[in-house]
Amino acid sequence: MKNLKNKVVWITGASSGIGEALAYEMARQGARLVLTARNKQKLNEVKLNCEKLSAECFVYEADLFEVSGFNNLVESVLKQVGVIDVLINNAGMSQRSLAKDTPIDNDRKIMELNYFSVVALTKLVLPHMLQQGSGHVVAVSSIVGKFGFPLRSAYAASKHAIQGFFESLDAELSAHNINVTIVSPGRIQTNISKHALLADGTANGVMDPGQETGLSSEKCAAVIVKAIKNDKKDILVGKKELLMVYIHKFLPFLYRSMTKKIDHT
Numbered sequence: 001m002k003n004l005k006n007k008v009v010w011i012t013g014a015s016s017g018i019g020e021a022l023a024y025e026m027a028r029q030g031a032r033l034v035l036t037a038r039n040k041q042k043l044n045e046v047k048l049n050c051e052k053l054s055a056e057c058f059v060y061e062a063d064l065f066e067v068s069g070f071n072n073l074v075e076s077v078l079k080q081v082g083v084i085d086v087l088i089n090n091a092g093m094s095q096r097s098l099a100k101d102t103p104i105d106n107d108r109k110i111m112e113l114n115y116f117s118v119v120a121l122t123k124l125v126l127p128h129m130l131q132q133g134s135g136h137v138v139a140v141s142s143i144v145g146k147f148g149f150p151l152r153s154a155y156a157a158s159k160h161a162i163q164g165f166f167e168s169l170d171a172e173l174s175a176h177n178i179n180v181t182i183v184s185p186g187r188i189q190t191n192i193s194k195h196a197l198l199a200d201g202t203a204n205g206v207m208d209p210g211q212e213t214g215l216s217s218e219k220c221a222a223v224i225v226k227a228i229k230n231d232k233k234d235i236l237v238g239k240k241e242l243l244m245v246y247i248h249k250f251l252p253f254l255y256r257s258m259t260k261k262i263d264h265t
Contacts, residue, residue, distance in 0.1 A: 002136075002229045005030035008081050012064060012121070013091030015042035017190030018140060021221035022088060027055035029225060034077055034084070036060045037091065064091050064117040065109075074124045086228065087125050088138040089118040092158075094192050097199035099153040106197050107154040114158035119165055126178075135178040136228060139166045143186045143236065147248035147255065150262050155196075159184075170233060179231045183224050184245075186238025187214030215239055 009026045013019035015037035023033055027050040035043050035050075040061040050057040058081060062073050077084065092114045095106065122137055129135025144152050145159030163182060170180035193208040220237050227235045236242045248255040 002231065004086070004225070004229060006032060007085040008032045008034060008083050009086040009088065010034040010036065010077065010084050010125075011088045011090055012036045013140075014046060015039045017192065018185065018188060018217050018220055018224075019088075019090040020046050021217035022090065022224060023050055023057075024053065025218075025221040025225045027053035027057070031055065031086075032081065033057040034060060034081060036062050036064070036073075038063050064121075065112055067112075067117055067120045070117075070120050070124050074121070074128075078128060083132055084125050084128060084135070086136045086138065087122065088140070088224075089122065090138075090140040091117070092140065092192075093155075094152065094196040095155045096151050096193070096196045096204045098151060101199040102154060103199070103201075106199070106201060107157070110154040110197065111158050111161070114155070115161045115165075118162060122169070129178050130176055133177055136181065136231075137166070137169070137178065138181045138183060138224070138228060140183045140185065140224075141166075143184045143238065143242060143245055145182075145184055146245045148259075150259060167234075181227055181232055182234045183227065184234070184236050185215075185220055186236070186241040187211045188220045188238065189214050189216050210241065214241075
């Protein structure tokens with residue numbers, strides 16, 4: 001089992017939800033933290049809470065839609081902290097709109113954050129991990145990275161892309177002492193459904209009922225950290241909704257029947 005004490009762990013989307021919970025769980029493990037998100041005020045609140053857990057913590061405000069700024073971001077982190085042992089790509093956004101009603105700009109926006117920003121940051125951090133001869137890259141995907149789901153066409157597509165990229169990356173890095181973990185959460189108690197894009201580009205503003213009763217972000221984070229420590233490759237995190245992964249794989253006719261019955265309006 002990997003010891004995370006004094007390891008530098010960089011978490012994106014660290015101002016709330018799973019990212020915030022991961023920051024606290026990593027702080028309890030004794031990790032040194034680098035936290036990134038757009039909301040600097042909230043990041044500083046998370047930093048303060050991490051420091052109360054005796055963790056060294058660095059905040060880097062960044063708009064992850066702006067991939068052009070990633071070079072400077074990575075250089076700044078390395079200059080201040082020295083190394084990056086674990087990169088957790090957690091930032092992302094969802095959607096609540098039918099494919100026929102979703103303008104292509106929304107598809108591009110979701111893909112830009114959920115896929116291209118993740119790949120871009122990983123590619124910039126990777127040479128440093130290769131140079132130091134160790135590292136761990138984590139991609140927070142979703143169970144809809146395993147199957148399609150109504151009102152999530154762009155979101156599911158971005159998470160399918162994450163699955164394909166990081167499975168390929170894992171195969172390529174097998175001889176370089178760099179681990180890759182893909183995390184597929186189900187319904188976790190975060191605000192992702194509230195921030196999900198509607199067809200008109202505004203936020204959904206509503207918490208999904210299933211998500212409201214889902215696994216807590218704290219329990220989700222604990223599972224993820226345990227998977228990192230044990231070098232797991234691909235994990236599911238959630239409650240009974242995880243059964244859909246197996247229904248899709250082994251009973252596709254049932255999966256199609258179930259998704260057709262979901263209210264698509």
